[in-house]
Amino acid sequence: MVDVISTRGLVKTFGRTRALDGLDLEVAVGDVHGLLGPNGAGKTTTIRVLLGLLHADDGDVVLFGGDPWQDALMLHRRLAYVPGEVNLWPKLSGGEVIDLLGRLRGDLDYRRRDELLERFELDPTKKARTYSKGNRQKVALVAALASTAELLILDEPTSGLDPLMESVFQDCIREVKQQGRTVLLSSHILAEVEQLCDRVSIIRSGRTVQTGTLTELRHLALTSISAVTIRPPTGLSNLPGVTDLKLEGQRVTFDVETDQIESAMRILMEHGLRDLTSAPPTIEALFLREYGDFMAREAARSAPDAAGNMPTGAQ
Amino acid sequence: MSDLNGTWTLVRFIGHRDRLRIVLWIASIVLLVAITAPAIRSLFPTQGDLDKAAVASAANYAVIVFNGPVQGLATVGGEVAFQVGSIMLIMVALMSLLMVTRCTRAEEESGRTELLRATSLGRHAEIAAALVVAAAMNLLIGGLIAAVLIGQRLPFAGSLMFGASSVALGMFFGAVALASAQVTENSRVASGLAGAVLGVAFMLRALGDIGDGRLSWLSPIGWSQKTRPFAGNQWWPLLIPLALTLVFLYMARTLGARRDIGAGLVQPRPGPARAPRNLGSPLGLAVRLQRGTVLTWAVAMFILGVGFGSVANAISSFVGDSQSMKEIIARMGGTTLVDAYLGTALFMMAIIAACYGIQSVQRLRSEETLLRPDQLLTTPTSRSAWVASHVTVALVGSVLVLVAAGLGAAAPYAIVTHNAGQVPRIVAAMLIYLPAVWLLVGLATALFGLLPQAVGAAWAAMALYFMVGFFGDLLKVPTWLQNLSPFQQTPHLPAAPLILLPLAIITLVGVGLLTTGMVAFHHRDIG
Numbered sequence: 067m068v069d070v071i072s073t074r075g076l077v078k079t080f081g082r083t084r085a086l087d088g089l090d091l092e093v094a095v096g097d098v099h100g101l102l103g104p105n106g107a108g109k110t111t112t113i114r115v116l117l118g119l120l121h122a123d124d125g126d127v128v129l130f131g132g133d134p135w136q137d138a139l140m141l142h143r144r145l146a147y148v149p150g151e152v153n154l155w156p157k158l159s160g161g162e163v164i165d166l167l168g169r170l171r172g173d174l175d176y177r178r179r180d181e182l183l184e185r186f187e188l189d190p191t192k193k194a195r196t197y198s199k200g201n202r203q204k205v206a207l208v209a210a211l212a213s214t215a216e217l218l219i220l221d222e223p224t225s226g227l228d229p230l231m232e233s234v235f236q237d238c239i240r241e242v243k244q245q246g247r248t249v250l251l252s253s254h255i256l257a258e259v260e261q262l263c264d265r266v267s268i269i270r271s272g273r274t275v276q277t278g279t280l281t282e283l284r285h286l287a288l289t290s291i292s293a294v295t296i297r298p299p300t301g302l303s304n305l306p307g308v309t310d311l312k313l314e315g316q317r318v319t320f321d322v323e324t325d326q327i328e329s330a331m332r333i334l335m336e337h338g339l340r341d342l343t344s345a346p347p348t349i350e351a352l353f354l355r356e357y358g359d360f361m362a363r364e365a366a367r368s369a370p371d372a373a374g375n376m377p378t379g380a381q
Numbered sequence: 382m383s384d385l386n387g388t389w390t391l392v393r394f395i396g397h398r399d400r401l402r403i404v405l406w407i408a409s410i411v412l413l414v415a416i417t418a419p420a421i422r423s424l425f426p427t428q429g430d431l432d433k434a435a436v437a438s439a440a441n442y443a444v445i446v447f448n449g450p451v452q453g454l455a456t457v458g459g460e461v462a463f464q465v466g467s468i469m470l471i472m473v474a475l476m477s478l479l480m481v482t483r484c485t486r487a488e489e490e491s492g493r494t495e496l497l498r499a500t501s502l503g504r505h506a507e508i509a510a511a512l513v514v515a516a517a518m519n520l521l522i523g524g525l526i527a528a529v530l531i532g533q534r535l536p537f538a539g540s541l542m543f544g545a546s547s548v549a550l551g552m553f554f555g556a557v558a559l560a561s562a563q564v565t566e567n568s569r570v571a572s573g574l575a576g577a578v579l580g581v582a583f584m585l586r587a588l589g590d591i592g593d594g595r596l597s598w599l600s601p602i603g604w605s606q607k608t609r610p611f612a613g614n615q616w617w618p619l620l621i622p623l624a625l626t627l628v629f630l631y632m633a634r635t636l637g638a639r640r641d642i643g644a645g646l647v648q649p650r651p652g653p654a655r656a657p658r659n660l661g662s663p664l665g666l667a668v669r670l671q672r673g674t675v676l677t678w679a680v681a682m683f684i685l686g687v688g689f690g691s692v693a694n695a696i697s698s699f700v701g702d703s704q705s706m707k708e709i710i711a712r713m714g715g716t717t718l719v720d721a722y723l724g725t726a727l728f729m730m731a732i733i734a735a736c737y738g739i740q741s742v743q744r745l746r747s748e749e750t751l752l753r754p755d756q757l758l759t760t761p762t763s764r765s766a767w768v769a770s771h772v773t774v775a776l777v778g779s780v781l782v783l784v785a786a787g788l789g790a791a792a793p794y795a796i797v798t799h800n801a802g803q804v805p806r807i808v809a810a811m812l813i814y815l816p817a818v819w820l821l822v823g824l825a826t827a828l829f830g831l832l833p834q835a836v837g838a839a840w841a842a843m844a845l846y847f848m849v850g851f852f853g854d855l856l857k858v859p860t861w862l863q864n865l866s867p868f869q870q871t872p873h874l875p876a877a878p879l880i881l882l883p884l885a886i887i888t889l890v891g892v893g894l895l896t897t898g899m900v901a902f903h904h905r906d907i908g
Contacts, residue, residue, distance in 0.1 A: 117759050119907040139763050147759040153751045155670060159652030162660055169661035170760035191651040195566075206756065219759075 068095045070217055070248045071116060075125035078111055078272075085111040087272035088125065093250055093265075098243050100263035101252040102353065108272040109252040110150055113221050116250075117147060130217070146171065146210035150221035150252070152202040154194035160205045161190030167209040179212040185234050200226035211238050218242060218249045224258060236261055256353060268353065276352070287347030287355065288321035291330065296338030305329055316340075386503035391510035395484055403518060406476045409844070410469060411525045413852075417465040418533045420856045421457055431455050438463065442696045443722035446587045446689075447729070447851075449602075450594060453612025458535045462543055462610045464855060470602050471583065473522060473551040477515045478558035478575040484511035486562035486571045495642060508559060508637055512630070519551035539611035545619060546605035553601050553622040554579065556629035563636035566644060573677060580681065584688035591695050601625075663762055667770035671741060675778040678737045679785035682730065686789020689726040690807075693719050693790070694797045723790070723807065724876025730786045731814030732847050732868055735821040737782050739839045741775035742825035746836045752908060764907075768899050772826055779818045787811030810874035816887040817867035823894030830901030 071093035078086040086108050093099040103109050114120045116129055118138035127134055129141050154163050161183075168174025183190055186204045194202065203226045210218055224232050239249060239262050253259050259266060260280065267277040276283060288309065293299075294316050303311055307323035308330060322330050324347065334342070396403065425431045435454035438444055445451060449467045453459025485507055488494045494507060503509075527544030531537055554575060561574040582600045589597030597603030607618040659665045696719055745768060748754055757767055787808035795803040825839040832838070846866040848856075853863045863869050867890075870883040 114755075114908070117755075119755060119758065121904075121906055138758075139761055142759055143761045145759070147756070149752065149755050151752060152756075153753050155666075155753065157652075158660075158669070159654065161654040162652060162656040165656030166660050166666060167756060167760060169656070170663075170757065170762050172761065190654040193649045193652050196649055209756075 069093060069128070070095050070097075071099075071129055071250065073112075073116075073125060073127045076112070076115060076122050076127055077124035078108075078115060078120060078122050085272055086115070086122070086125075089269060089272055090274045090277070091267055092277070093248060095248055096243070096246050097264045098239060098249040098251060098262050100259035100266040101250060101269065102254065102256070102259055102266055103252075103269040104254060107270045109269065110221055111272070112269070113147075113219055113250070113252060116219065117145075118142075143172075144215060145217040145219055146213040146215035148203070148206045148210045148218075148220045148223045150223075150225070152199075152206045154197070154202055154205060156193065156195035158194050159191055160188060160194060160197065160201070163194060163205050164190065164209045164212065168212060171213050171215070173214045175212055175214070179208065182208040182211055182238075185238070186231060198226070200228065200231065203227060204231070207235065207238075211242070216247055218247065220249065221252045222254070223251070224253070224255065232258070283352055284347045285324045287352040288323055289327060289347050290319070290321050290345040290351075291327075291334075292317065292319045292343045293334050293339060294318075294341040295334055296340060299333050299337040301333045302330065305333065384503040384505045385509050386501055386506060387497075388503065388506045388509040388513065391497075391502070391506055392513045395510060395514050399480075399483070399514075402480075403514075406472075406480075407518060407522055407525070410472050410476070410522050411529065413472075413848070414461070414465055414469055414526050415529045415533075416856060417461050417852075418457060418530065418535060420852075421460045421464065423857070424855065425457075425460070428455070431457070431460065434460070442591045442692070442718070443725050445590050446692050446722070447725070449586065449606045450590045450597065452606075452609050456611055458530070458539045458543075458611030461530070461535065462539075462606075462612070464852075466543070466546075466606065466610070467602070468851065469526075469547055470550050470605055471579070473519065473547045474554040474579050474582075474602075475576075477519060477551040477555035478572055478579070480518065481511045481515050481555045481558035482562055482568050482572040482575070484514060485559065486566075487568035489642065490566065490568050498642060504638065505634060508633055511559060512555065515555035516552060519548045519555070522551070523548035536611060538614045542608050542614045542616070543610035545616075546608045546610060549619045549622040549626075550601055550605045552626050553629075556626040556633065559633040560629045560636065563633055563640065566649075569674070573681075577681065580685060580688075584685070587688065587692055588695070591692060663757065663766045663770035664773060666757070667744075667774045671744060671771070671774045671778065674741065675737075675774070675781060678734075678778070678782045682734060682737075682782050682786035683789035685730060685733070686786040686791075687793055688789075689723075689730065690790040690793040693723055693726070693794045696722050719794075720875045723810070724873040726790065727787070727807070727811050727814070728850060728868060728871075728873050730790070730811065731783070731817060731871070732843070732850065734779060734782045734786060734814070735818045735843060735846075735868075738775050738779045738818050738822040739825045739843060741778055742772060742822055742829060743836050743839070745771050745826075745829050746833055749833065749907060754907060758907065764903055765899055768826070768829075768902055772822065772895065772899075775822045775825075776819060779822065780812070780815060783811050783815060783818065784808060806875065813874050813879070813884070814868065814871055816884050816891060817871050820867045820887050820891035820894065823891040823898070826898030827894040827901070828898070830898035830905070833905070 069092050071091060073089060073091045076086045076089040076091075077084070089108060089112055091101070091112065101109050101112065111120065115122050115127060116134055118134040118141070121135050130144055132141050134141055154160075158166070164179060165174060168179065186208060188201060188204045188208060192201075194205070197205065203223060207223055210220070224235050227235060236258070239251070242249060251259070251262065263280065265277070265279050266283055268275050276286065278286075295318060296316070298313060299318055302308055302318070302320065305322075305326060307326035309321045311320040312318070320330075425434050432455050435451075438454055439451045447467060448463050451463070454463055488507065497507070523544035526547060527540045530540035530543060557578050558572065558575040562568070562571045564574065565571050578601075582602045586597040586600035586603040586606065589595060589600065589603060597607065601622055604618045604621045607615070609615055660669055754767055758764060787810070788804070790811065791804040791807035794807070795801055821839065821843065824842060825836060828836045828839055846868050849858055849863050849866045850868055852858070853869070867887045870887060872878060872880050872883070
């Protein structure tokens with residue numbers, strides 16, 4: 067498999083802030099790759115390094131086999147970008163911005179543009195000054211989706227969209243995928259990532275903490291089981307991979323790793339299983355698990371100066 | 382008083398955020414006044430020297446146009462008010478209108494106001510806070526100036542009057558800016574409107590002062606000078622700006638209460654659904670973004686030129702057979718009084734035109750901080766192409782602005798003298814400053830590439846050139862420092878002969894600075 071994006075040990079510091087701290091990221095051709103992480107994790111910094119807007123302090127970064135800093139111009143012919151915060155020129159109309167970006171890229175397809183305007187229900191005659199956040203995002207999305215770029219880099223593209231538009235967006239991304247194009251989608255909306263992405267990288271504090279297919283990641287997550295048995299299910303506590311075991315009367319609840327589900331079921335059945343609900347592993351659960359300890363640490367660290375300085379993001 | 386809820390918090394916030402800006406404004410204005418009295422004492426050590434200077438100034442219309450009415454010139458105090466009063470008043474007015482626009486419309490335009498209004502902040506809190514900050518700065522400047530002058534053994538009443546006249550003008554322009562910030566949704570247009578009032582005020586008083594002084598009564602700057610500091614001291618003219626300040630404040634309050642947040646009085650119209658043909662390149666975008674600014678500048682400079690040109694007429698009609706006139710003309714090495722005046726007027730307009738050049742290049746930085754180039758630079762648009770687009774607009778725009786200024790200055794003079802040949806002569810004399818203006822464009826570009834956070838330093842260079850140009854001799858600025866100014870190096874046509882070598886050197890330095898900026902931008906992070 068050929069990688070469109072490949073970074074290894076990426077480091078970027080702003081003053082004393084270490085925004086990227088050895089980040090690894092690999093995005094294969096034709097994949098929709100999710101970049102997950104909380105605010106300030108380094109998602110936008112990663113993307114801006116990939117776009118050649120920032121120069122990495124250390125590490126390797128390869129985009130389409132080239133160097134995003136050195137070969138920016140050549141690489142930009144092959145990609146389209148939607149920034150997280152879309153700032154448009156207030157005096158230009160939405161239609162003008164879309165046409166301008168398309169012409170600069172050199173691949174503006176007017177039919178596709180008009181079709182997208184209709185699907186996203188965007189009025190192109192309004193001045194950018196009067197657009198809401200969601201509508202500004204639609205302008206950038208239409209401009210990017212109307213292109214024929216091989217790679218779409220989207221930085222939290224749906225944070226201002228309503229649920230209806232969110233589903234239009236998901237349809238568009240599926241079409242892009244069918245055309246064999248590659249998408250890097252940064253998000254903190256887990257449902258969106260679950261819907262769209264083939265592979266996911268979870269980053270925090272500028273480092274990749276998990277990466278893999280959704281199946282692989284689900285495997286890492288735990289399934290929550292709640293069951294009623296006639297006799298107390300002894301033996302569960304000795305089973306490896308079982309955590310958070312609680313017994314309340316006849317009801318037992320616990321989390322179990324995917325490869326231990328079968329053994330757990332066997333024990334439950336041996337003790338007279340009467341009722342069973344199981345919640346499948348979600349990215350959300352994985353996300354929370356990956357962040358749980360991290361958040362706790364952060365909270366402890368920032369508590370002393372919580373009264374004064376607001377913790378600032380990676381920007 | 383719930384409408385004013387949170388004003389004090391906002392004032393402290395502005396005081397903290399803009400502390401450097403506030404200190405620089407106050408320090409530069411007070412310092413400028415503070416160094417004048419010692420300079421005058423060393424330049425004119427005896428009463429005889431002062432008397433002689435007074436006679437010369439009274440006959441020199443070119444000086445009166447820039448400095449103001451001739452009053453009490455035979456005293457050190459009167460000479461201080463004459464030499465530094467006009468520029469002090471202009472600086473105080475600029476400071477007030479820029480600070481007020483910055484704290485009101487610029488904040489609103491950025492969307493930050495919305496964030497604040499959603500808190501328990503009162504409806505008029507921003508207006509009130511901007512007013513309090515401007516008032517505090519003006520009072521501090523006025524008080525310090527009065528104290529410094531008293532400390533320099535100048536008459537008590539005159540020093541107080543001089544300080545008070547500056548406070549009154551500052552407050553007037555603060556109030557004007559507060560009102561204009563309500564009218565338009567663009568902060569640049571808002572400060573431009575208030576700036577236009579300042580320009581008209583200067584022109585009216587220049588025309589008034591070379592005549593019988595009646596026109597000066599229509600000018601806010603005139604009111605401050607009619608207080609005659611060190612030359613009789615009359616308080617009552619300050620009642621006019623005081624009353625009008627209240628009128629403009631009432632206007633700002635009423636307009637502000639009626640409109641929606643973010644909106645002006647003029648509603649935006651829908652634009653085209655498709656981009657016009659010429660909007661498809663970085664240059665096309667830069668032209669589109671800046672054409673309004675260039676046009677406004679060209680029109681403003683044309684009007685300013687007409688003002689200066691009309692004064693040239695007045696001067697030429699004054700030039701009679703008086704002995705003092707002949708002496709002055711002789712001292713100027715044979716150039717006519719009108720040409721001497723034009724030499725100074727064009728020099729001054731060149732310095733103002735350079736402000737356009739700097740402002741135009743700084744658009745690069747304001748775009749960058751809003752992350753707008755991200756979308757452009759991730760298309761196959763090179764960094765150089767993007768920088769070059771705005772720099773090109775700045776360079777070509779400078780030509781337009783200078784030509785407009787030259788045409789403005791030439792038109793009334795050519796009409797009255799029935800001499801169309803004056804037009805190319807004066808326009809060419811104006812364009813002599815093009816290399817100097819371009820050097821400033823280059824300086825701003827170099828700063829943008831090398832030290833993007835410090836692009837404002839170009840204004841400091843500008844202020845230095847201005848001071849050197851107007852006070853260089855008075856303050857005995859060392860020659861090497863004077864020589865650093867490209868405007869000083871440019872021959873002041875038509876009052877001086879044309880020399881090409883300095884123009885070539887200035888052009889080379891400008892090109893060097895431009896290149897440095899473009900190359901440096903290639904090697905730095907964006908954002």
